Amino acid sequence: MSDITALRELRPAPPPAELEAMRMAARERFMAGAAPKRAPRRWRRPVLAGGLTTAAVAAGAVAALVLTTGPGATPGRQAAAGHSRTVVTTAWTVSEDADGTVSIYLHEYANPAGLQRALQADGVNAIVRPIPYLLETGFNNKPVVRPTCNYYVTSNDRAPLAVQGAVLTIGRRALPALFVIHPDAMPPGSALFLAFMANLPHSAGNIALKPVVLGNDAAPACVPVPAKRPGQSAPTPAAKAGNPAPSSLPKAA
């Protein structure tokens, strides 16, 4: 055996199902990125609590500022017309720019209901759902997370790819994540869908679905995930229910 053959034998390879799921997700991201863009826009990191006051005074651009803290924080009211508005919690920041774009800056996954309210206050028809989960103890006492139900967004549920690209720009998926929404590009009746496991312990990681624009504002059902018996791989709930293969799989952020 040659060195080249030995290296080939050692090439790490994913299971076929995982490979295909990753390929589909990469395809979606490629399509969204390759779709014609609206007016080019520079990335602007939302202002966080530390520099908030200084930035507001210096720029003089924030007419009304909603600053709340804690995962249970409630978003405040709409700012004066033509000005930006920012809602800050310890978990995330939602910032509406004067041009109407809305930036979501997530530094942890928490308070989905508050995030939904903040987005809706900024004119984004958003559906934000927690993914229920169980925490179990695995090898070496490490926490193992198991969703008790999950959301499967099929291609029938999604808005067309051109709409995805026009509405949603994914700046970064891993935490701290950054998503930019263009609410005025959302067709009537469409909705932005976000789902994540809220308040996971740090050691368990972060698990969230990729944000997606739904063609209508009916929230997908959370399909129960059957418990996996030792030594047996559980069928996917979508397959069990006779649905098409899930096009959006949970991903560790």
Next chain:
Amino acid sequence: MSIDTRASDAELIVRSLTEPDLFTAVFDRHSTEILRYVYARLGPDLAEDVTAETFLAAFRCRGKYDGAWPDARPWLYGIAMRQISRHRRVEERRLRVLRSAPADGPTEDHSDRAAERVTAQRLGPRLAAALTALPKQDRELLLLVAWAELSYAEAATALGTTTSAVKSRLHRIRVRMRHELGDEYPVNEENDDE
């Protein structure tokens, strides 16, 4: 938009300058292979993102594609390589893991291959250590040939060099690998490449 399934990559890429949707066919043809390569280099956390970025970068610079190459794979691997190089620390971490444990490789279990796998797994940690010790550009070339399974000519296209330069560099790299691994290493000079 109509996609001729027999059209070469070059034809699709040239036509995609006026019909951008045609580039999707290039993605569909080659994304599995590129994803596999990125996965092998960077692992599951970055594979999806880096693959998407590779094709987006390819899409954006498709105007510079040399239509004389009917097969876009070497060009795409060249772009993937540049995207991967942005995550060098992740790759080095991954190689450290390979050094301590054999890879989670393919599951085929034909008897000849099983024997090869046993040998490869026995050598795994040392091979990974030797890979880590290689200069970045040498590692790129070796993995383009070993993991991407590109021919010398294709690797030369991906790296923007000549086939003869690839041959001589690869020979030097393999001598070095042998030296790193010591005399026990069962290298033979079989022609793996073409």
